[in-house]
Each structure stands twice: as structure tokens, then as C-alpha cells.
Amino acid sequence: MSEITLPTEHQTPPNLKRAIFGSLIGTSLEWYDFFLYGSAAALVFSHVFFPGFDPKTGTLLAFATFSIGFIARPVGGVIAGHYGDRVGRKNVLLVTISLMGATTVGIGLVPSYDSIGIAAPILLIICRLVQGIALGGEWAGGALMIAERAPDARRGYLTSFVQVGVPIGTLLSTAVLFIMSAVLSDEDFLQWGWRIPFLLSIVVVAVGVYIRRQVAETPAFLAMKEDEEVVETADKRPPIIQVLKEQPKDVLRVVGIRAGADIVYYTCVTFMLTYVAQQLGLPREVGLIASLIGAGFQLFAYPAFARLGDRYGRRPVTVFGAALCALWVFAFFPLMDTKNAALIAIAVVSGLIFHAAMYGVQAAWICELFDTKHRYSGASLGYQLSGIVGGSLAPTISLALFNAFDSTLPIQIYVALGCVIVLITALATRETRGIDIMPASNKEL
Incomplete structure (x- = not known):
């Protein structure tokens, strides 16, 4: 029997497969670190770093x-964007995953307030700042590699497989926390058990760096850098200045279509954990299991909605x-208030x-809005x-409002x-489905 050959438009070249796999794994590992912090x-x-306050204030x-x-993420985005637009996407991604993993391990090693006093939350804040800087350069690089x-x-x-890294990271971080919470007593979990998932990031870093080293630029x-005309006439201003000068409205459009989606997500996941445990008085496993199930559905929802975006538009x-x-x-909070785990x-x-309908198409849409050089x-x-x-601000504002x-x-x-802001901004943003994003003089590459 002869081998069946798919039409060209349905084939996935080896370099593209490696890029998808590298971005998926790397982004999953990055978000594992980031969401682990949110759940903790x-x-x-x-309890560990703010024990002198009542539970609501301590959680706040x-x-x-x-x-x-x-807050640190835009700083990381500017730094990574500068070098990613000037020296390449690949090397920047190697740095971001290494830095992210190192600071996450550091969080797992920070002593408690009872051990070193005010130095404990200060060290926690420093680690969190560096973690945010690392993640700030991660998402765009992973999206652009595909x-x-x-x-x-x-x-x-x-x-959309960059977006799939988000629920994978949620699944990994929530599952590890759930296991530690389930097998340990409350005292052991609060004393040392919560640290284990953070320390496991040392494995995360090794795997992520290995995979990303295999992915080409x-x-x-490369087409932009190899074009002599482009090189000779290149704008010498930093890329961040270029994009703010040439495409400021597109930056604001991205903020508009993204912010509401973030509010939905972090209310649904991060604030929900606190609401279930503190307000409803249910075991923390109830919220963790709900988060795990939701993340599992998102694994399929992101690509499904992204495919619809390819057919009907972003x-x-x-x-x-x-x-x-x-x-x-x-309907969300009335269902929560039933205290029924299934509901x-x-x-x-x-x-x-x-949420996946908004987020699934955003990786492509955001990349398509900007010129290659910035x-x-x-x-x-x-x-x-x-x-x-x-x-x-979503968890903090939600808790403060409550x-x-x-x-x-x-x-x-x-x-x-x-959500209304997302809707209005989306209607005011140009459709980019199917456009060519290669540099104008290098279409054949």
C-alpha cells in the first residue's frame, strides 16, 4: 500500500512541529510556576508570611x-521584546524559562515569618518581582515561535497551543498542591508541604531548557535580518519606542481584548479558591478539584475556538x-453558594x-496586529x-468588594x-484572519 500524502496546506513541517512542542511545553512549565504562586x-x-493579621486581611x-x-510583567515584556526583536526569539525564551524556574525554587526556600520576621515577606516579594519579569517575556516569544x-x-x-500551556500549567500546579494537601495534615501542609511543588521547578527548568534548545529561530x-535593504534602513530606535510611535492604538486594543478575559479567569480560578475555603467553609479540595476539571476542558476548548477563529475570524x-x-x-456565585461540589x-x-472563546484566538490575533520588526x-x-x-487586580478587587x-x-x-470592554474593543479591532505576516520583501521565505 502506498503512503498517503496530505495536501501541502495540511502538512506540518518538522521545524513547525518542534516549535509547537517547544512553545507548548515551555509555556506550560512557565505557567505552572506562575499559577502555583496564585494557588499558594x-x-x-x-498563614506563612502574614500570620499577624486576621484571615481576610492576610489573604488580601x-x-x-x-x-x-x-506589575513586573510589562518590565519583562519590554526587556524581552527589545532583545527578541533585535537578536532573535529563541535565545530570549531560554533566558525566561531559566529565570522563572530559579525564582520559583527560591520561593520554596524562603523562610516563614515566624523564622525571620519581616524579611520573609520582603524576600517573597523580591522573588515574585523577578518571576513576573521572567513571565513578561515568555508568552509573546512562545506565540511568535509558532x-x-x-x-x-x-x-x-x-x-492556540501556546494558550493550551495555560490549562496545562494550571493542571500541574493544582494537581501537585492537591496531592500534597490530601496526603498531609493541615499542620504539615502549612509548615513544609506547600514548598515541595515550588522546589520541583528545578526539574521543570531542565526539561524546558532542553526542549527549547532544539527549536530553530x-x-x-531571519528573513527580516537577512534582507539587506531592511538592515540598511532599519530604525535605530528601541523596538518599544517604534511600536509606541507607529502602532500605539494596537497596543491599547490588545489591552482591551485581554484585560476582561483575565478578570474572568482569575475570578473564576484564584478568587474562587479563597471564596470556597473561607466564605463557604468547604474543604480546599472542593475548589481545587473544580479548577482541575475546568482546566481539563480548556485543553480542548482553546484549539476548538481557535479553529473557529481560522474559519470565521478572530x-x-x-x-x-x-x-x-x-x-x-x-449564575456563577449563586451556583457556588449552594455549597454543592458538583454545582x-x-x-x-x-x-x-x-473564557476559552476569548482567549483561544488571542495568540494569533495579537501577533498578526504588529509588524515583524517590533x-x-x-x-x-x-x-x-x-x-x-x-x-x-481581579482577586484583590473581588475580595475587597466582597x-x-x-x-x-x-x-x-x-x-x-x-467582558463588555472586551466586546467593544473587539468590534473596534481590525480582523486579521489569514493575513501574511512575513516581511514584505521576503514573502518567498
């Missing part, structure tokens, strides 16, 4: 350190997801699936700025408004 902030850090302070990582070599008609679907970046899929999430949030899981899973800088800056106004009003209605309104 919700469940552990108020722990979420504040969580927010610091987001987007800049993917076929135009399949770019959304293939690039992107054709679009804009309509995003608008659909934003509208669903704006309605969903008004809590349904609330979380449905929210994360609706694409890393533009994509990083817009993505990470949205993290500050969206994800970083403490102030003793009601979840203000939180629901807050999340719904974020």
Missing part, C-alpha cells in the same frame, strides 16, 4: 504580592465569548469554557499591560463590565 497565595501565604496581603508579579512559521490559514489553530525574523469568536461570560457571571464544578467549568515588543507590552489592569459590601453582586458587575 489563596491557600497558604496568609497575599493577593497583593500576587499582583506584584503582574505564528511566524505557521501557514496563514491555520495560524489561529496552531498558535523563526523564518520571519473578532466574532471573541465577541461571542465576551457576551457569554458577561451573562455567565450572574461548584459546573460553575467553574462553564466559565472557563466561555512584533515581540508590541505583543509583549499589550499582553502584559492587560495583566496589570485585568488579572493582577469585604466592603458583604455581597457578590458588586463582583458580578465588575466582571461583567470587563
